[in-house]
Amino acid sequence: MKRALLIAVAAVGLMAAEPPPAPDRPLPDAAQEARAQALFKGIRCVVCQHEAIADSPAVIAADLRGLVREEIAAGRSDAEIKRDLVRRYGDFVLFKPPVRFGTWLLWFGPLGLMLAVAAGLSLAARRSRADTEALSPDEEARVADIVAAADLRPDPDAKPSDH
Known part of the structure; x- marks a missing residue:
């Protein structure tokens, strides 16, 4: 019974798996293919999100590579191809989105955040540096009386420099 259940679960898992992408078909013109490869490195896989479509094994990445090759073969410029991809998927599809x-927040937010934290730390450091006044002669005498009157026993773990 357990074996049949395991086989059924494995069969469902295999049926649910995404089929492998069709193999890439490079463009016949070497210059166009080089242009396509350069574009692939700047386009983010919308499934993997951390890989360029050049490196991604996802089916959508293979589809995007095919789309880019088709558009290059149709004579579209790199800017037109990127503009079309941004229209479809948003600025996120480009590894270097336009400013x-x-x-703006994506480009300059981290720098602004670092500057704000540095300013906050600087202000906190300035406020915490309160100058302490020296004790008056009367206060020094009172402290000396308190120390002399206190029944202090030496710390057995203290080093000679601590006394």
């Missing part, structure tokens, strides 16, 4: 109002 515009919507991506």
Whole structure:
């Protein structure tokens, strides 16, 4: 019974697995293929999100590689191809999104955050540096009386420099 259940689970898992992508078909023109390969490195896989479509084994990455090759073969420029991909998937599809109002935080947010933290730490450090005034002669005498009157026993773990 357990064996039949394991086989059924394995069969369902295999049926649910994504089929492997079709093999890439490079462009016949070497210059166009080199252009396509250069574009692949700047386009993010929308499934993997940390890999370029050049390196991603996902089916969508293979589809995007095919789309880029088709558009290059149709004579579209790199800018037009990127613009079309951004239209479909948003700025996230590019590893280097354009600097515009919507991506300002993405580009300059980390720097702004670091500057804000540095300013906050600097202000906190300035406020914590309160100058302490020296004790007056009367206060020094009172401290000396308190220390002399206290029944202090020496710390057995203290070093000679601590006394």
